[in-house]
Amino acid sequence: MTVxxxxxxxxxxxxxxxxxxxxxxxxxxxxxxxxxxxxxFTNSSRGLTVGITGPPGAxxxxxxxxxALHYRNLGKRVGIIAVDPSSPFTGGAILGDRIRMQTLANDxxxxxxxxxxxxxxxxxxxxxxxAVAVLDAAGYDKILVExxxxxxxxxxxxxxxxxxxxxxxxxxxxDIQAIKAGIMxxxxxxxxxxxxxxxxxxxERELIALxxxxxxxxxxxxxxxxxxxxxNKGITEFEEAVExxxxxxxxxxxxxxxxxxxxxxxxxxxxxxxxxxxxxxEAVTPEQLDQYALEVADRLKDPYSIVExxxxxxxxxxx
Amino acid sequence: MTVxxxxxxxxxxxxxxxxxxxxxxxxxxxxxxxxxxxxxFTNSSRGLTVGITGPPGAxxxxxxxxxALHYRNLGKRVGIIAVDPSSPFTGGAILGDRIRMQTLANDxxxxxxxxxxxxxxxxxxxxxxxAVAVLDAAGYDKILVExxxxxxxxxxxxxxxxxxxxxxxxxxxxDIQAIKAGIMxxxxxxxxxxxxxxxxxxxERELIALxxxxxxxxxxxxxxxxxxxxxNKGITEFEEAVExxxxxxxxxxxxxxxxxxxxxxxxxxxxxxxxxxxxxxEAVTPEQLDQYALEVADRLKDPYSIVExxxxxxxxxxx
Numbered sequence: 001m002t003v004x005x006x007x008x009x010x011x012x013x014x015x016x017x018x019x020x021x022x023x024x025x026x027x028x029x030x031x032x033x034x035x036x037x038x039x040x041f042t043n044s045s046r047g048l049t050v051g052i053t054g055p056p057g058a059x060x061x062x063x064x065x066x067x068a069l070h071y072r073n074l075g076k077r078v079g080i081i082a083v084d085p086s087s088p089f090t091g092g093a094i095l096g097d098r099i100r101m102q103t104l105a106n107d108x109x110x111x112x113x114x115x116x117x118x119x120x121x122x123x124x125x126x127x128x129x130x131a132v133a134v135l136d137a138a139g140y141d142k143i144l145v146e147x148x149x150x151x152x153x154x155x156x157x158x159x160x161x162x163x164x165x166x167x168x169x170x171x172x173x174x175d176i177q178a179i180k181a182g183i184m185x186x187x188x189x190x191x192x193x194x195x196x197x198x199x200x201x202x203x204e205r206e207l208i209a210l211x212x213x214x215x216x217x218x219x220x221x222x223x224x225x226x227x228x229x230x231x232n233k234g235i236t237e238f239e240e241a242v243e244x245x246x247x248x249x250x251x252x253x254x255x256x257x258x259x260x261x262x263x264x265x266x267x268x269x270x271x272x273x274x275x276x277x278x279x280x281x282e283a284v285t286p287e288q289l290d291q292y293a294l295e296v297a298d299r300l301k302d303p304y305s306i307v308e309x310x311x312x313x314x315x316x317x318x319x
Numbered sequence: 320m321t322v323x324x325x326x327x328x329x330x331x332x333x334x335x336x337x338x339x340x341x342x343x344x345x346x347x348x349x350x351x352x353x354x355x356x357x358x359x360f361t362n363s364s365r366g367l368t369v370g371i372t373g374p375p376g377a378x379x380x381x382x383x384x385x386x387a388l389h390y391r392n393l394g395k396r397v398g399i400i401a402v403d404p405s406s407p408f409t410g411g412a413i414l415g416d417r418i419r420m421q422t423l424a425n426d427x428x429x430x431x432x433x434x435x436x437x438x439x440x441x442x443x444x445x446x447x448x449x450a451v452a453v454l455d456a457a458g459y460d461k462i463l464v465e466x467x468x469x470x471x472x473x474x475x476x477x478x479x480x481x482x483x484x485x486x487x488x489x490x491x492x493x494d495i496q497a498i499k500a501g502i503m504x505x506x507x508x509x510x511x512x513x514x515x516x517x518x519x520x521x522x523e524r525e526l527i528a529l530x531x532x533x534x535x536x537x538x539x540x541x542x543x544x545x546x547x548x549x550x551n552k553g554i555t556e557f558e559e560a561v562e563x564x565x566x567x568x569x570x571x572x573x574x575x576x577x578x579x580x581x582x583x584x585x586x587x588x589x590x591x592x593x594x595x596x597x598x599x600x601e602a603v604t605p606e607q608l609d610q611y612a613l614e615v616a617d618r619l620k621d622p623y624s625i626v627e628x629x630x631x632x633x634x635x636x637x638x
Contacts, residue, residue: 034623034627037621037623038621038623038624041618041621041622041623042618042621044618055374055376057374057376256616259616260612260613260616261612262616263611263612263613263614263615263616263622264608264609264611264612264615266615266622267608267611267612267615267622267625267626268595268599268608270622270623270626271595271598271626271629271630272591272592272594272595273591274626274630275591275594275595275598275630276587276590276591276594278630279590279594280587289583289586289587290583292582292583292586293579293580293582293583293586294579294582295582296582296583296585296586297575297578297579297581297582299360299361299363302356302357302360302361303360303582303585303586303589304353304356304357304360304589305357306586307586307589307590307593308353310590311590311593311594311597315634
């Protein structure tokens, strides 16, 4: 039995350490990650994945923690993945050490992990979605994926979830426009957290106006839930909204087309990385790449000509 | 003379409409975009590119507008690129219609453009960096690139700028941690905008503490500038800080290594896209891709096995 297949067996037996190790392998793009992923993919236990996004300062972590606690009170096993934007110069995650609620961290039925990109060949979205698949195979009933920011990766991650939640706060002022652009359309549910704050009425009114402007193809009307996560207020309503959408979504034709589009993205994403790796391994040495980069940095050559040069040197053909 | 080469000629002659058209070609990945880019790349007029990022609500647009106006008063030609997070379902940008200052919009020496990703083959970072190269060739003295959010794309874009500015606001509370993770390390200059607000002292103190924790390889100590963009306060100090860093950066060895790393990223990014396109064109029909996506959506197959299947069908070799 290979290391990978014994790891898969332990994942299916709900061994937390095996889950953690598999996710590390995915993050580090270890050679047996593929084998693990193929096995877990077809062993889904159909847990519910909830993607939670919103701007910094919206209190997403507290909200996720309280939702997780709520699920624990209902007897559910919970996985939490906190996606950290990468540190572009050092490649490390700084959020890793963020303190989550002690009660959660010590609960054997809660798995918490933060993930970050590393390097150019990263693929944070891919790695996160793969980690969700591992948690799913390990029988977690609810998998909460929390992302910071409104970048492409975050959008990709949240789109891949079964239920997408956008968290806002009162009084975001004139820049609600900016938030809207990126994440408004992906929300199946909207949460106005810190709803004790001034401006909650106005934020809700603006949100309603925005939602009325856009008709969803599936006919779902995203509910707006007010919460004060730090005081544990509105969490039950939030959880009910999640379940309501999850139930609605089942069997929807639009839901199948969304799943298909998510699947296509994943295939393309994996293909893109695999092709790049293969070419970097087989046709461009690190020394060559270094030399090319130097020439572009000094503006002796442009990057497009260099890529053409590389592509001329390789042949891609069907066999 | 080809369409592309006549366009390049007009770009070098500073024709705004030619600039706009070239950027559209880049966005739409038109077939002659490559030819244009090769030409502009080696015709850099060495304009200064300033990347400005920060969380939604920080007032980046106002700050960019006021900095642009300041540059205009100094007689500089200014290009502004506002990067909009994409709308994941419709693929369109919503920020495009954002109202910028009338004085700027009507000034023939100011070029304003917003950019957004479209579809999976997107590459927002690539397209933005290419657009900057076009503006640079068109002789804009200062090119301001404004991004929303802290995703990978945004980080990539800001890293590629000559000067990177991170904009914060007072009272970001406990989530300054989250912002820190993504963008703290890329700031050559920090701006605390809306500095009339309560909590400015604390935000500045925290920022100083964070900056003291991390030593930059180039020895630069990122200054903190307080501004109130809407009242045009602190803009001169901001502009001076930008020039100070630009001057410092010149001739720094660390700066060359940063340029080299940016160049390497660009080569890899372009190569990655080109390889994917070639394979999608030559070895996978849209119908096949559709079929694959359906199989993955229905969990009949996993995406990794499908990519392996595709890769087995093609041969990549050096010629």
